Amino acid sequence: ETTLTQSPAFMSATPGDKVNISCKASQDIDDDMNWYQQKPGEAAIFIIQEATTLVPGIPPRFSGSGYGTDFILTINNIESEDAAYYFCLQHDNFPWTFGQGTKVEIK
Amino acid sequence: EVQLLESGGGLVQPGGSLRLSCAASGFTFSTDAMSWVRQAPGKGLEWVSAISGTGGSTYYADSVKGRFTISRDNSKNTLYLQMNSLRAEDTAIYYCAKFRAPQLRGGFDYWGQGTLVTVSS
Numbered sequence: 700e701t702t703l704t705q706s707p708a709f710m711s712a713t714p715g716d717k718v719n720i721s722c723k724a725s726q727d728i729d730d731d732m733n734w735y736q737q738k739p740g741e742a743a744i745f746i747i748q749e750a751t752t753l754v755p756g757i758p759p760r761f762s763g764s765g766y767g768t769d770f771i772l773t774i775n776n777i778e779s780e781d782a783a784y785y786f787c788l789q790h791d792n793f794p795w796t797f798g799q800g801t802k803v804e805i806k
Numbered sequence: 807e808v809q810l811l812e813s814g815g816g817l818v819q820p821g822g823s824l825r826l827s828c829a830a831s832g833f834t835f836s837t838d839a840m841s842w843v844r845q846a847p848g849k850g851l852e853w854v855s856a857i858s859g860t861g862g863s864t865y866y867a868d869s870v871k872g873r874f875t876i877s878r879d880n881s882k883n884t885l886y887l888q889m890n891s892l893r894a895e896d897t898a899i900y901y902c903a904k905f906r907a908p909q910l911r912g913g914f915d916y917w918g919q920g921t922l923v924t925v926s927s
Contacts, residue, residue, distance in 0.1 A: 705850075733913040742810070743917040748906070754915075786851060790913035794867055797843075799850035 701726050701789050705798025713806050718774040720801045722787035727767050731791035734763055734772045737784045747772060779805045808832040808916045810902050815921030822892050822925070828885040828902030828918055836860070836880035839905040841914065842887045844898035844923075854900070855887060856910055865910070870896075892925045899923075 702725040712718050722732065734747035745754050747763035750770055760775045774781055782805040787798040814826040828840070841856040855876040856865040864876050875888040885902050899920040906912030 731913075735917075737917075740919065742919045743901070743903075745915045748912070788851075788913050790911065793865070795841075795853045795913065797851040797853070 700794060701728060701792055701796050703787055703789055703796055703798040705787055705801060707801060708799065709802045709804070711804045711806055712777050714777060714779055716777050718777050718781075718803060720772040720785055720787075720803075722765075722770045722772070722798045724768045724770070724789055728789045728791035730766050731789055732763070732765065732770045733788045733790065735786050735788065736781075737786070738782075739784075743786075774803075777803075777805065781805065808904065810904065810916055810918035812900065812902055812918045812921040815900065815923045817924045817926065818892055819927050820893060820925055823888070823890045824892065824923060826887040826889065826900055826902075826921060826923070828887075830883045830885065830902075830904070833904070833916075835878075835883040837908075839908070839910045840878065840885045841903045841905065841910075842876060842885075843901045843903055843914075843917075844896075845901070845920075846895070846898040849898075851901075852898075856905075857885070858910065859908075889923070892923075894925050897923060897925045 704723045730750040732750040735743045737743040746757045751763045762773045786800040809831045811829045837859045842854040857876045873891045877886045901920045902918045903914035904916040906915040
């Protein structure tokens with residue numbers, strides 16, 4: 700089973716900041732990494748597919764990078780509406796596993 | 807617009823049973839594999855179970871194997887999770903999610919809002 704270590708668990712940002720969230724896999728998963736955003740009481744939204752590809756309709760301030768074991772979700776010029784819980788998912792091997800999540804607060 | 811709406815959560819005693827439903831709309835339900843994922847209080851997400859579009863193939867996490875059964879009714883565009891022998895550690899929000907690609911590949915592209923299951927005496 701692939702373990703995903705996501706960090707930080709919590710971060711506080713100011714509008715306009717650049718935010719990086721890390722997800723490290725315990726084994727090589729190629730680019731089989733997705734990122735999601737979830738707000739309380741709402742359905743999770745799919746934001747990055749295959750580690751680096753922005754899902755259509757997602758603002759371009761979101762981007763993803765990485766391959767193999769190290770992945771990063773970046774939010775440039777963060778906005779107040781980006782306050783949410785973010786999590787990563789690996790779909791390279793069974794069982795599918797998730798990072799522990801990052802709660803992003805906007806000051 | 808794709809919509810996934812879970813229902814059936816609630817409070818149940820340890821050892822009890824519960825059946826969750828997920829009503830799907832906005833896509834061709836019968837062609838897409840589906841899954842259940844849960845999140846216990848204060849914990850990360852955990853994949854629970856998955857089922858192919860036809861329902862002919864099912865998959866389970868070790869933590870629920872033998873206790874939970876996933877199924878689907880393609881005529882009703884509905885996904886189910888029958889949960890038996892429930893334990894306190896099954897307490898979680900349960901989400902249904904749709905796979906992006908055939909053969910359960912690509913991860914998930916759409917999620918529901920979740921339904922809360924609480925196992926407690």
